[in-house]
Amino acid sequence: MDKIHLITKNLEEVLTEEDLESLVRNKNKLVHYIGFEISGLLHLGTGLASSLKIRDFQKAGVKCQIFLADWHSYINDKLGGDLKVIKETAVKYYKEAFKVCLENIGANSQKVDFILGSELYHHNDLYWLTFIEISKNTTLARIQRSIDIMGRKLKEGVDFAKLCYPPMQVADIFALGVNLAHAGLDQRKAHVIARDVALNLKFKPLLDKNKNKIKPIALHHHLLLGLYKPPKWPITKEELKEILIDLKMSKSKPESCVFIHDSREEIETKILKAFCPPQETLFNPPLDWLVNLILPLRGEVKIKTTEGIKTYNEAKKKELISDYEKGIIHPLDLKETLINELWQVLEPIYKHFQKESFQKIINKLKLVQK
RNA sequence: CCAGGGGUGGCGGAGUGGACAAACGCACCUGGCUGUAAACCAGGCGGCCUUGAGCCUGCGGGGGUUCGAAUCCCUCCCCCUGGACCA
Numbered sequence A: 001m002d003k004i005h006l007i008t009k010n011l012e013e014v015l016t017e018e019d020l021e022s023l024v025r026n027k028n029k030l031v032h033y034i035g036f037e038i039s040g041l042l043h044l045g046t047g048l049a050s051s052l053k054i055r056d057f058q059k060a061g062v063k064c065q066i067f068l069a070d071w072h073s074y075i076n077d078k079l080g081g082d083l084k085v086i087k088e089t090a091v092k093y094y095k096e097a098f099k100v101c102l103e104n105i106g107a108n109s110q111k112v113d114f115i116l117g118s119e120l121y122h123h124n125d126l127y128w129l130t131f132i133e134i135s136k137n138t139t140l141a142r143i144q145r146s147i148d149i150m151g152r153k154l155k156e157g158v159d160f161a162k163l164c165y166p167p168m169q170v171a172d173i174f175a176l177g178v179n180l181a182h183a184g185l186d187q188r189k190a191h192v193i194a195r196d197v198a199l200n201l202k203f204k205p206l207l208d209k210n211k212n213k214i215k216p217i218a219l220h221h222h223l224l225l226g227l228y229k230p231p232k233w234p235i236t237k238e239e240l241k242e243i244l245i246d247l248k249m250s251k252s253k254p255e256s257c258v259f260i261h262d263s264r265e266e267i268e269t270k271i272l273k274a275f276c277p278p279q280e281t282l283f284n285p286p287l288d289w290l291v292n293l294i295l296p297l298r299g300e301v302k303i304k305t306t307e308g309i310k311t312y313n314e315a316k317k318k319e320l321i322s323d324y325e326k327g328i329i330h331p332l333d334l335k336e337t338l339i340n341e342l343w344q345v346l347e348p349i350y351k352h353f354q355k356e357s358f359q360k361i362i363n364k365l366k367l368v369q370k
Numbered sequence B: 001c002c003a004g005g006g007g008u009g010g011c012g013g014a015g016u017g018g019a020c021a022a023a024c025g026c027a028c029c030u031g032g033c034u035g036u037a038a039a040c041c042a043g044g045c046g047g048c049c050u051u052g053a054g055c056c057u058g059c060g061g062g063g064g065u066u067c068g069a070a071u072c073c074c075u076c077c078c079c080c081u082g083g084a085c086c087a
Helices: A002-008 A017-025 A044-059 A070-075 A083-104 A117-121 A125-136 A140-150 A160-175 A185-198 A237-247 A264-272 A285-298 A314-326 A331-352 A356-366
Strands: A011-015 A032-037 A064-069 A112-116 A180-184 A217-221 A300-305 A308-313
Touching: A002 A017, A002 A044, A011 A017, A011 A185, A017 A217, A032 A044, A032 A070, A032 A160, A044 A064, A044 A083, A044 A180, A044 A217, A044 A285, A044 A331, A064 A070, A064 A083, A064 A117, A064 A160, A070 A083, A070 A117, A070 A160, A083 A112, A083 A331, A083 A356, A112 A117, A117 A125, A117 A160, A125 A160, A125 A185, A140 A160, A140 A185, A160 A185, A180 A185, A185 A217, A264 A331, A285 A300, A285 A314, A285 A331, A300 A314, A300 A331, A308 A314
Parallel strands: A032 A064, A032 A180, A064 A112, A180 A217
Antiparallel strands: A011 A217, A300 A308
16 A cells, blocks of 8 residues: 555554555545644744655645644734734745745645635634534543643643633544644644544534544654753653653744754754764754654765765665664764755755745744744 | 732742842853763853943832832732632
8 A cells, every 4th residue: 555655654653554544445535634833933843844744645645734723823822912913924924934845845835725724713603513512522631631732731820712722623623624634743632632522523523435434543743853952861761752742843942943944054053053962862853853854855865974975765764773873973974964955955945035025024933932 | 809829030939128130940152171962161141331349221010118129008910729709
C-alpha cells in the first residue's frame, strides 16, 4: 500500500493504522485537515513540517484543508485578544505564508482549501449542535485535562471560554467531514476525544462511503525540538518523554526556533548557539532538525565526517544518527550542514517576503509574543 | 453582591514609611575556556547620558498623606478561595 506509506511516513503517531488501512482499502475519499491558531510568525514547525506532510498527503490523493482558527485564537488571547486583528492576520498573512511554504517544498497550494473558523461557524446550527453533542459525550474533568492543547496549564486560572476550545476543535473535525485529522503530537488529546465521541454523534457524525459511522484517524507529526538546553540536564529517557512537548520549538521563545522569514545571519546565530552535545542523540535539537526536517525536505544531505564527506538519504536516517552517536560527526559540522541546507529551503521564502507590503505585517508580528 | 487572600522587573519570589532601580533564584546577554552548544569562571541584566554620592521612569490604574511611599489612606480595575443571590 504505497498510499498508506505516503500518508504515514515520518509521522510520530497514527491512530490507528488499522482504521487507516480499512479506509484506504475501501476506497473512501480521504479528507484531511490541519488547524492553526493565528498568532505570530510562522516557524519551521508550523510552516515547513506541516507542509511537508501535506505534500505527502497530496501525493496520496488526499483532499487537504488548512483551517485558520480565528475564533480559537481569540479564545486563547492571541494577538492581543483582538478578533479583528486575528482575522486580518489570518487572511493577509497566514494564508499567503502557507501557500509560499507549500509551493516551495513541492506541494500544490492551489489544491489546498483554506477555511476560516468564523466562516465555518456562521449560520451553522449543525456545527453548534455537534459542539453540544460532543460536550454531552465527555466530562468536565477531561476537557480540563485537555487544555494543554492550547499551550496552557489549568492552574493558571483559565476562563470558561477556554474550556469551550477543545470541544470546538473536535467539532471542527466533524463539521469539515475530516477523516484524516492531522496535527503535531501536542494536539493528541483533542483528537482522542474526537475518536471517543465519534460513534455517539447523531447530528453530523463522520461517515464512510457506506454511510457507517467511523472515527476520524489522527495523524501526528513530530514536533521539532526547541534549540535550548532542557531545564534539567542530564536527563533520563523517561523524564524527557514527559516534558518533551514543553521543549518543542515555540514562537514565544524566538531563540528556540527559526522563523520562515529569518535571514541567513539570524539562522546562523540561532543554530550556532543551539544546544548540541557531542554524540548525544536522545536530545539534540540540530540533529533532530536535520533528521526530521531537512532529510525529508531535501532528500539527502552531505556531512563532513572523520571518514570524509558522507551522503545520507532518507533511507539512511538511522545511519546518520548512529554515526553521530559514534562521534564521527563533529557537532559544528552538523550545525554547518544544517545552516546551509536550511537556507537552501528558506532563501526563496525569505526573498518572497522581502516585498514592502509583507515587511509591514511581518514587522508587526515580530513584536507579538503570544 | 458579601467575606477573606492577592496583584512587585521576562518568570518565580523577598521587601510592609527612608540605606530600593528594588534581596535571592531561574532565564537571558557579554567575555574567557572548548573545533559548536552545554558545564565551568568573570562581568552585565529599567531607560538616558556629559558614567555621576547623575537624571528620568518604575512595584495593577488614578488620587492623597508625608521632608520622604512598593510600603500609610481613599478610590477604581483585575485574579484566587469560599459564600450569598437565582433555581
